[in-house]
Amino acid sequence: QQQVKQSPQSLIVQKGGIPIINxxxxxxxxxYFPWYQQFPGKGPALLIAIRPDVSEKxxxxxxxxxxxxxxxxxxxxxxxxxxDSATYFCAANSNxxxxxxxxxxxVTVRA
Amino acid sequence: xxxxxQSPTHLIKTRGQHVTLRCSxxxxxxxxxxxxQVLGQGPQFIFQYYEKEERGRGNFPDRFSARxxxxxxxxxxxxxxxxxxxxxxxxxxxxxxxxxxxxxGTRLTVT
Numbered sequence: 420q421q422q423v424k425q426s427p428q429s430l431i432v433q434k435g436g437i438p439i440i441n442x443x444x445x446x447x448x449x450x451y452f453p454w455y456q457q458f459p460g461k462g463p464a465l466l467i468a469i470r471p472d473v474s475e476k477x478x479x480x481x482x483x484x485x486x487x488x489x490x491x492x493x494x495x496x497x498x499x500x501x502x503d504s505a506t507y508f509c510a511a512n513s514n515x516x517x518x519x520x521x522x523x524x525x526v527t528v529r530a
Numbered sequence: 531x532x533x534x535x536q537s538p539t540h541l542i543k544t545r546g547q548h549v550t551l552r553c554s555x556x557x558x559x560x561x562x563x564x565x566x567q568v569l570g571q572g573p574q575f576i577f578q579y580y581e582k583e584e585r586g587r588g589n590f591p592d593r594f595s596a597r598x599x600x601x602x603x604x605x606x607x608x609x610x611x612x613x614x615x616x617x618x619x620x621x622x623x624x625x626x627x628x629x630x631x632x633x634x635g636t637r638l639t640v641t
Binding site: 510 | 534563565570571572573574575578580585586588620622628629630631632633634635
């Protein structure tokens, strides 16, 4: 049973476009929401994380939007570049020992 | 500073065999978590250890076991391997915060 639902499964954008990845959760005990980027053959790399007392957080070209009442959060990649082509995972944690991951979104940025 | 290291990078085992995977956390990190990532899916939590004690265990059979050593490195052991155990096994380390940093993984193929 997936505790974090992620969509879409894949998306393709042109260079400079803004891919948007959405995640939803049900467990209201979740209070930490990180995003990871994974390239083929590599481990996931922590990109950016948010807590539910903040509605938006930016780090470089990556922005997380958080809607606590809807129990949804999303990742926007501004001015996307071909080097951003990777699989992105949202995750959630409730101050315990484990991260619950979404199924992943494969992003392709075409030059 | 070196990141999380894992060994071996790849290995191939036969059904019924046993395997040991190793992980060294980032210097100063006392917590190590293990995740299984099946191709095309998000990582699934297996174990977390903190200060050599097991803090949590995911929904995996007793064939999976782990331990943490005084230097905070860790081993994941899997007995009686099944074809379905073929996956990328990821180790993540963390300090006092929620942030978990992943290693490159060990690709296990069971034939």
